[in-house]
Amino acid sequence: MSKVVVLPIDDRPCHNDFIVDALRYVDNVSLVMAPKTMLGHFTNGGDVDAMASFLKTTCKDADMLIVSVDGLLYGGLVQARTAESTIDADKYKRLLDTLTILKQQNPKLKIYAYSVIMRLTTTVTDSSQLKTWESLFKYSQLVHRARIDAQFTKELHDVEATIPPKALEMYLNARKRNHAINRASVKLVAEGIIDYLVLVQEDTSEYGMHVEEQAALRALIQDLNVDNAVKMKNGTDEMVALLMARFLNQHGSSVTIDTQFVDPNYVAIFEDKPALVNLADSCDVARLTQGESENVLLVLPAKGKSIDLCFEAKPDEIQVDDAAIDAYMKYAGKPIAVLDLQFGNGGDIRSLERVMEALKPRHLIGYSAWNTGSNSIGTILLDIVIANRYHVNPEYVAMRIVDDALYQGDVRSVINQEMKSRGLDVWAENYDAAINEETTQLLNKTIQQYPFIGDYTVNAHLPWGRSFEVLIEVKKYEEV
Numbered sequence: 001m002s003k004v005v006v007l008p009i010d011d012r013p014c015h016n017d018f019i020v021d022a023l024r025y026v027d028n029v030s031l032v033m034a035p036k037t038m039l040g041h042f043t044n045g046g047d048v049d050a051m052a053s054f055l056k057t058t059c060k061d062a063d064m065l066i067v068s069v070d071g072l073l074y075g076g077l078v079q080a081r082t083a084e085s086t087i088d089a090d091k092y093k094r095l096l097d098t099l100t101i102l103k104q105q106n107p108k109l110k111i112y113a114y115s116v117i118m119r120l121t122t123t124v125t126d127s128s129q130l131k132t133w134e135s136l137f138k139y140s141q142l143v144h145r146a147r148i149d150a151q152f153t154k155e156l157h158d159v160e161a162t163i164p165p166k167a168l169e170m171y172l173n174a175r176k177r178n179h180a181i182n183r184a185s186v187k188l189v190a191e192g193i194i195d196y197l198v199l200v201q202e203d204t205s206e207y208g209m210h211v212e213e214q215a216a217l218r219a220l221i222q223d224l225n226v227d228n229a230v231k232m233k234n235g236t237d238e239m240v241a242l243l244m245a246r247f248l249n250q251h252g253s254s255v256t257i258d259t260q261f262v263d264p265n266y267v268a269i270f271e272d273k274p275a276l277v278n279l280a281d282s283c284d285v286a287r288l289t290q291g292e293s294e295n296v297l298l299v300l301p302a303k304g305k306s307i308d309l310c311f312e313a314k315p316d317e318i319q320v321d322d323a324a325i326d327a328y329m330k331y332a333g334k335p336i337a338v339l340d341l342q343f344g345n346g347g348d349i350r351s352l353e354r355v356m357e358a359l360k361p362r363h364l365i366g367y368s369a370w371n372t373g374s375n376s377i378g379t380i381l382l383d384i385v386i387a388n389r390y391h392v393n394p395e396y397v398a399m400r401i402v403d404d405a406l407y408q409g410d411v412r413s414v415i416n417q418e419m420k421s422r423g424l425d426v427w428a429e430n431y432d433a434a435i436n437e438e439t440t441q442l443l444n445k446t447i448q449q450y451p452f453i454g455d456y457t458v459n460a461h462l463p464w465g466r467s468f469e470v471l472i473e474v475k476k477y478e479e480v
Contacts, residue, residue: 010041014375015240018240019240021396022396025391043125046076051072059106072095082171082174100191100193113185115181115199117199117201119203119204122171126425139159185197189224201234205272233285235282235372238375249288249389257296262299262303268341268344271372275373288385296334298339307343309409310344333362336365337366341376347368349406363387395475395476402453407443435462456477457476458472458473
């Protein structure tokens with residue numbers, strides 16, 4: 001039995017409840033999750049000193065630690081996107097030194113860490129911040145473009161003039177601080193403290209201040225000769241799942257991967273690399289290789305422009321057409337995992353329904369279509385590793401369909417309208433029991449339209465009070 005301690009970036013379901021539910025039938029791992037009460041909760045940063053104490057206590061006899069550097073040092077992902085006027089370097093060094101202390105007290109402990117390369121902009125905590133969010137998004141790109149081509153200088157100055165000076169100061173301080181911590185984390189790999197580090201690039205684009213930061217980090221990785229222990233990739237919120245997959249798959253395994261209907265040049269929204277490159281990068285982290293296997297990862301068709309289902313409606317056309325179904329029929333009756341990368345922030349239940357009705361798989365071993373492409377990829381690779389080596393939790397798979405395809409893909413837009421009609425801000429913390437009840441009722445009504453999901457009843461609530469993410473619980477009817 002291996003003891004695995006997890007300190008995620010904050011208390012959202014994707015790196016807490018997802019992990020516990022996915023590992024329900026993994027019988028050789030004793031999973032110790034950091035209590036949600038000490039983790040970051042939207043605008044409230046976590047208790048970083050309590051986190052450090054928790055690690056010093058629980059890791060004394062642990063075999064593996066999966067840790068978010070941003071969670072440990074800043075108290076959460078939202079907090080990592082802003083900074084105080086004066087950076088307390090001593091505080092951050094003391095907290096990062098926690099990892100060295102853990103290795104000293106337990107030399108056999110393996111540490112898998114992930115640290116975020118800051119995204120283009122900050123976090124929207126209410127609708128009044130949308131304009132600043134958009135201006136910072138443009139500002140980061142224009143800083144980069146103006147250094148390459150002076151014709152963008154005037155536009156840069158015009159955009160900068162729209163940003164409140166304090167907001168810009170906090171944004172730039174956060175970038176400077178986070179880059180310094182990323183460099184320090186790479187050095188901990190060279191010192192043998194961190195055994196494996198993933199530097200994850202949040203929501204991004206081709207241009208931005210992150211490009212120079214990435215280049216500097218790559219140079220440092222080369223100089224320290226730690227290429228084999230440091231990975232740089234798109235993503236963030238999938239990392240607990242992906243590093244757990246790496247731990248469970250220590251000797252590697254194979255999966256049949258079908259990407260024949262994914263355009264090699266297709267770039268998912270919020271990312272700066274082709275989706276197939278991100279898939280390959282994530283497989284490398286998880287120690288998964290493409291090969292003949294009983295289990296199949298079916299990557300649904302993806303091409304053209306990716307849209308954000310938070311703001312745009314799905315097109316009438318279903319991306320899984322007759323040609324795709326004909327090609328997929330060779331997998332009929334096999335265990336399959338379905339990865340839908342066509343849209344940002346949600347999947348298309350119609351596509352999944354077509355695949356399930358045509359292929360009638362022996363088991364649906366995974367489904368993923370949430371947030372960014374890399375988020376979706378990372379969580380489904382954990383599903384595949386578990387299917388290769390253990391038993392899949394069918395309730396977890398059903399929950400992911402309800403979350404990714406039903407809530408994010410369809411129901412969230414309805415809830416947004418309901419919240420607005422009640423005068424509630426969909427981007428702010430609104431802990432409204434009536435909205436949670438409305439969400440639950442709507443999901444229970446919607447799931448009945450898709451019998452292939454199973455006979456489940458759903459309970460749902462908005463853990464951060466905004467509509468963006470939801471916490472879903474599913475139970476078989478006979479268990480209710």
